[in-house]
Amino acid sequence: MKCAALFSGGKDSTYAVFLARKHGYDVSCLISIASENPDSYMFHTPSILQVKKQSEVMGVPLIIQRTMGEKEKELKDLKEVIQKAKIDFEIEGVITGSVESAYQASRVQRICNEMGLECFNPLWQWDQFELLQELIREHFDVVVISVSAYPLDKSWLGRRIDEYFIKEVRKLFNRFGINPAGEGGEFETFVLGCPLFRRSLTIVDKQVSGKDNSWRMEITVL
Amino acid sequence: MILIIQCCREKLHYFEFVKPIEDVLKKDEILFESVHYSSLNKRVFSKFDKIIISGTSLKDNFFLQDLEYFSWLKKIDKPVLGICAGMHILGLLFNGVLKRRTEIGLTDVFFEKEFFGLKNNVECYELHNFYVESSEFEVFARSRNCLQAVKHKEKPFYGVLFHPEVRNKRLLTVFAGI
Numbered sequence: 001m002k003c004a005a006l007f008s009g010g011k012d013s014t015y016a017v018f019l020a021r022k023h024g025y026d027v028s029c030l031i032s033i034a035s036e037n038p039d040s041y042m043f044h045t046p047s048i049l050q051v052k053k054q055s056e057v058m059g060v061p062l063i064i065q066r067t068m069g070e071k072e073k074e075l076k077d078l079k080e081v082i083q084k085a086k087i088d089f090e091i092e093g094v095i096t097g098s099v100e101s102a103y104q105a106s107r108v109q110r111i112c113n114e115m116g117l118e119c120f121n122p123l124w125q126w127d128q129f130e131l132l133q134e135l136i137r138e139h140f141d142v143v144v145i146s147v148s149a150y151p152l153d154k155s156w157l158g159r160r161i162d163e164y165f166i167k168e169v170r171k172l173f174n175r176f177g178i179n180p181a182g183e184g185g186e187f188e189t190f191v192l193g194c195p196l197f198r199r200s201l202t203i204v205d206k207q208v209s210g211k212d213n214s215w216r217m218e219i220t221v222l
Numbered sequence: 223m224i225l226i227i228q229c230c231r232e233k234l235h236y237f238e239f240v241k242p243i244e245d246v247l248k249k250d251e252i253l254f255e256s257v258h259y260s261s262l263n264k265r266v267f268s269k270f271d272k273i274i275i276s277g278t279s280l281k282d283n284f285f286l287q288d289l290e291y292f293s294w295l296k297k298i299d300k301p302v303l304g305i306c307a308g309m310h311i312l313g314l315l316f317n318g319v320l321k322r323r324t325e326i327g328l329t330d331v332f333f334e335k336e337f338f339g340l341k342n343n344v345e346c347y348e349l350h351n352f353y354v355e356s357s358e359f360e361v362f363a364r365s366r367n368c369l370q371a372v373k374h375k376e377k378p379f380y381g382v383l384f385h386p387e388v389r390n391k392r393l394l395t396v397f398a399g400i
Contacts (some may be wrong), residue, residue, distance in 0.1 A: 095234075
């Protein structure tokens with residue numbers, strides 16, 4: 001089945017594409033939403049334009065849709081871009097990396113239902129520690145590019161997801177209830193390497209901004 | 223030992239509609255096996271104490287054309303829990319009528335009677351375009367739009383239209399423990 005993947009460049013959407021490919025699905029295009037609203041409820045926002053590089057090394061076409069990021073308007077923009085993928089790539093399904101958010105998942109489900117498309121959420125309800133372990137097992141090179149919850153701070157920017165990372169987030173999960181895979185929006189990630197990529201990406205520039213427990217690292221990759 | 227019957231036509235939907243049920247059972251160390259309905263072998267039924275029939279995606283209605291695969295259910299008396307598509311199947315096997323009604327996302331459900339630990343108002347996760355009404359089932363819960371939890375009047379057959387593998391996961395372990 002030909003599918004489009006809603007793709008942020010982070011660990012969840014990339015791993016969802018990986019699972020779809022592994023099970024024989026044709027991921028015909030990636031759809032990324034570049035939201036002007038850094039606090040979007042729907043879409044991951046840091047370094048979103050770097051998905052172009054990921055699309056290149058995956059060899060999968062990318063459609064970028066810009067949105068102002070107003071709450072329901074961004075859904076209209078999402079619907080428009082899925083419609084474009086339906087026409088241009090003849091997709092029959094949409095793949096998302098939703099894990100826990102009923103808000104995100106149900107909105108994409110509604111859009112797909114209205115458009116007669118299958119909606120695939122292969123990471124739905126995964127245990128977040130299991131998800132982190134799978135990323136390591138499948139050789140995903142994942143870096144943290146933003147944090148937005150106490151007690152995460154600037155020192156977490158640029159950290160790789162590895163066994164040490166899991167050990168550290170387990171402590172924060174036990175003490176502060178931090179979602180270990182950041183599913184409550186505690187942190188966002190960017191995938192630099194994985195089995196879907198023909199070659200790994202390298203960070204060549206980074207701009208760090210923020211304060212207290214809210215930090216972003218805008219990266220440029222090659 | 224629990225038998226999970228998968229209703230998904232698409233392989234990738236296993237992860238969304240079956241794995242979450244398996245994960246709940248695993249967490250409570252409840253033994254299970256998962257089989258797609260088209261691969262069920264009647265000889266294995268004696269191995270299982272209880273049966274859970276999974277849901278599937280909004281677009282996947284192929285199970286409605288395959289009800290004969292489930293006709294054996296009418297002859298057993300083991301506890302069965304049908305989730306969404308599974309509830310449709312149970313209702314249709316017992317003279318139910320398929321009705322169109324879409325609910326997607328978190329929805330308020332009112333339990334008129336306690337149902338596997340759920341009572342009064344409960345927020346549930348919905349994902350359906352249809353539901354089934356059958357006079358052979360007693361209604362335990364309703365949302366604003368349609369019935370949500372039922373039990374067969376004579377057999378230990380239970381159905382929920384909402385998805386307890388997403389919200390209210392404890393329902394599955396309570397069912398597994400009855």
